[in-house]
Amino acid sequence: MGDLILYGYCRSSAAYRVRIALNLKGLAYEQKTLRLLKDEHKTQGYRQLNPQGLIPLLQHQIDGEVRVINQSLAIIEYLDEQFSGPALLPDDAYLRARVRAFALAVCCDIHPLNNLRVLAYLKKELGISDSKKDAWYAHWIGEGFNALEPLLSAEHDFCFGSVPTLADACLVPQVFNALRFNCDISAYPNIQRIYQNCSRLPAFIQASPQHQPDFEEPV
Ligand SMILES: N[C@@H](CCC(=O)N[C@@H](CS)C(=O)NCC(=O)O)C(=O)O
Numbered sequence: 001m002g003d004l005i006l007y008g009y010c011r012s013s014a015a016y017r018v019r020i021a022l023n024l025k026g027l028a029y030e031q032k033t034l035r036l037l038k039d040e041h042k043t044q045g046y047r048q049l050n051p052q053g054l055i056p057l058l059q060h061q062i063d064g065e066v067r068v069i070n071q072s073l074a075i076i077e078y079l080d081e082q083f084s085g086p087a088l089l090p091d092d093a094y095l096r097a098r099v100r101a102f103a104l105a106v107c108c109d110i111h112p113l114n115n116l117r118v119l120a121y122l123k124k125e126l127g128i129s130d131s132k133k134d135a136w137y138a139h140w141i142g143e144g145f146n147a148l149e150p151l152l153s154a155e156h157d158f159c160f161g162s163v164p165t166l167a168d169a170c171l172v173p174q175v176f177n178a179l180r181f182n183c184d185i186s187a188y189p190n191i192q193r194i195y196q197n198c199s200r201l202p203a204f205i206q207a208s209p210q211h212q213p214d215f216e217e218p219v
Pocket of ligand 1: 011012013014015036041053054055056070071072073107115116117118
């Protein structure tokens with residue numbers, strides 16, 4: 001096994017997904033913090049590693065080679081394929097497709113609409129008020145969770161069965177964000193139950209923002 005370095009930040013939900021995956025796989029890793037509110041992800045040095053200027057980013061040093069991977073889903077699938085430990089994607093092709101579809105619904109259809117740079121643009125460039133920004137946030141959480149809830153079964157402890165997968169690694173940080181922004185999630189019993197179940201597992205607890213070495217209270 002080579003060395004793993006995760007560039008992230010405690011409250012980055014995309015980095016939070018990767019921390020959960022690393023913990024579920026039982027992998028040790030070093031963290032490098034980029035404080036988003038201080039624009040540490042926008043420096044030229046970091047953009048040389050990730051031209052998108054977004055976190056997370058994984059560096060994997062193996063056999064004298066330094067591999068650099070951005071995009072949380074690509075990172076998680078790489079970890080799953082590269083390392084042994086509990087599988088984050090099911091063997092069955094249909095179930096695997098459903099897990100990926102769920103993860104993509106979170107990562108492509110909910111998270112980007114409420115990302116820091118989008119909220120900053122709405123506020124600073126378009127001049128919308130804090131209350132309208134909060135309404136925007138809650139709207140896209142509602143749209144997204146309305147679509148996720150029916151994909152889940154009341155019979156399952158986790159998104160797609162009795163063990164957590166990539167889908168749970170994506171759902172939990174998104175629920176964390178929704179709660180942080182005071183969104184009402186009472187209409188989503190499956191999402192709530194799975195969030196609670198995940199929140200009892202060490203892999204999820206240790207990945208949570210408040211347990212990170214770079215944790216700081218939100219400003
Ligand atoms: N699709 C990307 C999203 C990455 C992303 O948007 N990360 C956020 C933090 S959660 C970020 O770097 N935001 C910086 C900004 O908005 O300026 C992924 O899954 O890795």
